[in-house]
Amino acid sequence: MPVFWLILIVLGLAAVGYIIGRQRALASAGGDSRHLHSLPSYYGSNVSIKVMVPAFFLMIVWLLAQPFVIEGRVSGMIPESEIREGSSASLLMAEVRRASEGLENAVAGGFMTDEEARNARADLSDVTQRLKDAGQVVTNTITQPILKAAQAHRAMVKSSNLYMSIAVIAIAVAGVFWGLAGAKADFRARNVVERSIRWLLVAAASIAILTTIGIVLSLIFNTVEFFRLYPASQFFFNPTWLPSFGGGIDADGNPLSKLGIIPLLWGTLYISLIALAVAVPIGLFAAIFLSEYAGPKTRAIAKPMLEVLAGIPTIVYGLFALLTVGPLLIGVFGDDGLGWMQAGTAVMTAGLVMGIMLIPFVSSLSDDIINAVPQAMRDGSYGLGATKSETIKQVVLPAALPGIVGAILLAASRAIGETMIVVLGAGAAARLSLNPFEAMTTVTAKIVSQLTGDADFASPEALVAFALGMTLFIITLGLNVFALYIVRKYREQYD
The missing domain is CATH 1.20.5 (Single alpha-helices involved in coiled-coils or other helix-helix interfaces)
Structure with missing residues (x-):
């Protein structure tokens, strides 16, 4: 039974239990709710909770454990001779899962009958072609052991789903009786x-x-x-990024793939710095204007319009960088202008567009923080003879600095994790350069490229994506720790 219908059955039993539990509690009190310990709705809710919570808990645990149990049993059916050189058991199990899902999709789509899907002596080329016709990704012709394992996997999944449906419905029905047992006036x-x-x-x-x-x-x-x-020393200190999906080693025993993170990390930091150089001043000045200078009517119009930028999809920003900002920069810095820029995809293109995208992150949060500064601090500054600009600079901004640091940190984390703007605006070249008018790439862009297509998770060329992600995680964690230090330092000063 599909999980969707199973959920609907449980919810239906919970609804029926709610109604019956409520009515039974009222009946036990002679129809007068004043004689009940709790409101009638609580008795119905008690039945519903005892139906849904155990049933859904069992379903979740079953669905989480099912893949591990089934794959553990199926993996023992595959001979080690099926593991080709350069492959692994996990990659082979991925092929079994794809074939199992393909058999189910082919039967559901009418490309083969259930009997043909269970036939252990079926023609392998014919089965492979039918799976492809059903839209299933098959990397090569299915072998006999893979087909048998896939058929066993499919049969186990169907049996497990059937047993799960029976168990969940039984638990839900038991929950109804359990809840109704407490539908008494003194419960x-x-x-x-x-x-x-x-x-x-x-x-x-x-x-x-x-x-x-x-x-x-x-x-x-x-x-x-x-x-x-892959050697950690080459990952962290090799200044070259040149993956070779064929794998292998050279005459000196070094991997043919050059997976150095340095050029990717440099591109990430360079583009993020340009984006923050655009977003922080503009966003902070906009926040100061909205909170300290703008009237109610101007603020009511300007702030929503500014926050619209945060709702624009990043792919739209990427297209804006590719089609508008890039050609505009070429017109100024290209061969017709200063001659510094050769193509529209460059660090400056991505940095400017990303900075525009980050403006509402800085302005909106900073505006809320500045407005949270007590008015008494402003009045005291005015009473001592300070001007409005002096009050903002020497009183308001220092008091709001911890929150502003948090807003800048959020913008920095957003910039470091951005992908689409970089792909369309900065190019895909992994290089070390100080020239902002050259194409570069970032860590996130390469994570996407390394995991695009049929990634072999037994190869370092695919697993490097996780090392890149871990590096980004550590960097953002470091930014958070530094920001927390700044916040605590200034909070001690103004508390």
């Missing part, structure tokens, strides 16, 4: 519901923490695997 339904809601909120809050832990662990494990295959 403290409100206490149970409030306690359940509190634990649900704790679980919801824990999702963010667990997600962060999962992201970090996935980066760490794959980064360790990358450094097991």
Whole structure:
């Protein structure tokens, strides 16, 4: 049974349980809700919670554990002779999963019958062609062991889904009877519901923490695997980025792929610095104007128009850089102008457009922080004879500095993680140069390029994406620690 329909069945049982639980509680009180310990809705909610929480918990745990259990059983069916040179068991299992999903899609699309999909003696070329006709990505002709493993994988998935549906529905039905057992006048339904809601909120809050832990662990494990295959010294200190997806080593035993992060890191920092040089002054000045000088009517118009920039998709900014800003800069700095710029894709193009994109991040947050400075501090400055500009410079901005640092940090993190503007505006050249009118690339752009297509996660050319991501994570973490230091320092001064 599809998960969607299973969810609908559980929700339907929860709704029926709510109605019956509410009515049964009222009936136990002779139809007078004043004789109930809790409001009637609490008795219905108690039944619904006891239906949904155990059923959905079982479903989530089952769906998370199912791939590991099935793949662990299927992997033992594949002989080691099937693992070709340059491949790995994980890559082979990925091929099995694709073939299993392809068989299911082919049956659903009418390209083959269920009996043909289960036929262990089927013609391999015919099966491969039918999977391709069904839109499934197949890298090469499926071998007999891969087909048998895929058929077993498909059968196990279908059986597991059936057992999961039966178990979840059984748990939901048991939850109905469990909840109805408490639909009595003296049952403290409100206490149970409030306690359940509190634990649900704790679980919801824990999702963010667990997600962060999962992201970090996935980066760490794959980064360790990358450094097991590729020397860390060449990754951090080699000034050349030239991946070779064919792999191999040269006569000196060094990898043919040159995966040095230095040119990518330089491009990331260079473009981000130009973007911040554009966004921070303009955004900060705009925030000062809106909070200290603009009238209510001007502020009501200017601030929403400024914040519209934050809602524009980054791909649109990338097209703007490619079609408008790039040609404009060529007209000024190209062969017809100063002769410094050879093409529209350059660091300056991406930096300027990215700076425009970051303006609302700086201005909106800085405006809110400046408005949060107590008016009494301004009045005291005016009372001592300071002018408006002196008050802003010597009183308001120092008091708001921790928040402004936070806004700049958010803009810096956004700039470091930007991809589409860089791809379309800065080009794809990995180089070390101080010339802002040359094409360069960033870490995020290369993460995308390394994982585009059929990535072999057993090769360092694909695993390097995780090492690049880990590096960015550490950089942004360092920025946060530095910003926290600045915030604490100035908060001690103004508290």
